[in-house]
Amino acid sequence: MTSVPPTADPAIESAVSEAAAIGIPSALADLGDLVRIPGIAWPSxxxxxxxxxxxxxxxxxxxxxxxxxxxxLRAAIPGTDEHGQPAVLATRAARGGKPTILLYAHHDVQPPGDDALWETPPFEPTVRDGRLYGRGAADDKAGIMTHIASLxxxxxxxGDDLELGVSMFIEGEEEYGSRSFAQFLSDNADALRADAIVVADSGNxxxxxPGLTVSLRGNARFTLKVxxxxxxxxxxxxxxxxxxxMMATVRLLSTLWDADGAVAVDGMSERDAPTPEYSEETLRDEAGLLPGTTPIGRDSILSRIWNKPAVTVIGIDATSVESASNTLLPEVTVVISARVxxxxxxxxxxxALEKHLRANAPFGAELTFSDVDLGNGFLVDTSGWAVGLARQAMADGYGKDAVDLGVGGSIPFIADLVREFPDAQILVTGVEDPHSRAHSPNESLHLDTFxxxxxxxxxLLARMNAATV
Known part of the structure; x- marks a missing residue:
């Protein structure tokens, strides 16, 4: 049982807030140094x-x-003779009966993609119009620096009155599927065990x-050969x-959606939950929807993003335009990414997806499924004391009450955290905003958000330091 006062001593909180503000320039300089390191977990x-x-x-x-x-440290990748990418594990034991908090972020980044689409070089941090541009500036090196700067x-x-237990786990392969994550948790369970876990890899x-992420969609990604x-x-x-x-693939893929663009796969479920107001105009602005293009799906826009499944074809292997000839293709391979x-x-x-595709294969086409990668979604228990502390800290830190968010993306490793540490309260936070363009060219961090x-x-750390367990 944890006893948590609503605040720490006002003088201490004032000193913490002042120190946090004074430390921003050095934190941003350190963030720039991190952005300059192109740490990408893809083997190529x-x-x-x-x-x-x-x-x-x-x-x-x-x-x-x-x-x-x-x-x-590195952990083994289960089922292989390989090890995962280097992760950082920092630990501090609690003193005086204080709780322990685990801080998570990741230092690997997405590949930059086409450099020609970047207005400034992807690994050269650049400030313009109140934003810091660069690959990883938001996802998730800003999460790392949020932890470092707050500590x-x-x-x-x-000073010596800091008695809070703190562990920090900075992963090195989140963008590449967290292949050794579960093994890392198992190997270092004692060092990572905490009363509350802050996952700084979401948005606002x-x-x-501010936003406190209370639900995440899961994922099901696989390769399909036709x-x-x-x-x-x-x-x-x-x-x-x-x-x-190609004809068979086009016909087959078209069965995944109905006329409105909603997923039409029996067995893929939806969640019934309220969502805040969010207009089509906001969607157009944040997603970059072209003027003549209409949204897909039904019901409120946020319910489509947060609470319903989505299916996207994210890759295709077929004859290129440059190599096109008058030939009937014998096979086509696609990568399908579903949000659950x-x-x-x-x-x-x-x-459900495999059953649907096999049942709808046109002309007796032969289907082969491979490279299946699955992850579960996440629902937060919002009744815990740590959630209450986080909400109040956000209200004080931003000057605005937090909005409970669902996120259309997936952070599958959170299911591993829940399994390994079932008693810990998990707080999913972040520094991204809707214009951060994580994973895209011209990724950026809004400096005031940081x-x-x-x-x-x-x-939050100061108030947890005032708590006892």
Whole structure:
């Protein structure tokens, strides 16, 4: 049982807030240094950059003066003889009967994509119009620096009175599927066990209004190969009688959605939950929807994003436009990414998708499924004391009450946290806003959002330091 006062001492809170504000310039400078390191977990990229990134994060953790021990570790990838990417684990034991908090973020980033689409180089941090641009500036190196900056602030304000237990886990392969995450938790369970866990890898309602993520969709991603011929054939000689793989693939994929663009797969569920007001105009602005393009789906826009499934074809292997010839294709391969409504498992959703596709394969096309990657969604128990502390800290740090958010994206490893630490309260926060463009060219961090996020987390830590267990 945890006893939590509504606030810490007002003088301490004032000192923490002042230290957090003063520390922003150095935190942003450190963030810029991290952005310059192109740490990408895909094997086709230079893996030594991830080692550089992990060592830099470890140095920042040591520099806070908070931790008893800081280590760079790797965990095995289950079912293989490989190890995952370097992660940073920093630990500090609780003193005086105080609770322990676990702070999570990740230091790996998405590939930059087409450099020509970036207005400034992806790994050269650039400030313009109140935003810091660069790959990882928001997702998720800003999450790392929120942790570091808030720890610096409470350490400076509290000194030896900081008795809160703190663990910090900065992962190195979140963007590449967190393949060793579950094993890392198992290997380091004692060091990671906490009363509350802050996952700084989500977003906010907008650049000035904080969000506390209370639901996340799961995911089911897989590769589908469609074959109709054992070799390519002349389209003039046999077209009209022989179904080529592209025709079969187009016909098959079209069955995944109804006329409104909503998912039409029996067995993929929806969640019934209220959503805040959110207009089509806001959707157009935040998503970049073209003027002549209409939204898809039914019911409120946020219910479509937060509470319903989505299916997207995210990759295709077929003859390129440059190599096109009058040929019937024997096979086409696509990658399908489904977002799964909170409350349904990734396994259940994938089973429904596979059943649907097999049942609707046109012309007897041969289907092969591979590279299946599944993750479960997440629903927060909002009744816990840590959630209450987080809401109040957000209200004080941003000057506005937090909005409870559902997120259309997925953070599958949270299910691993729930399984490994069932008694911990999980707080999903973040520094992104709807214009951060995570995973896209011109990713950016709103600087005022970052300042507010640091102030919020510093106050949360100070208030947890005033609690007892």
């Amino acid at each position: 990229f230079d893996q030594t950059q991830l080692e550089r990134s992990a060592e830099r994060v470890a140095s920042l953790a040591e520099g806070t003066g908070v931790f008893d021990e800081v280590r760079v 610096r602030a409470v350490r400076e304000a509290l 309602w907008d650049s000035t209004t 074959r109709t011929l054992d070799h390519a054939s002349h389209s003039g000689m046999f077209g009209g009688a022989v179904p080529d793989a 409504a909170p409350g349904q498992t990734g396994e259940e959703a994938y089973a 300042r507010h996020a640091v102030a919020t987390e510093a106050l």
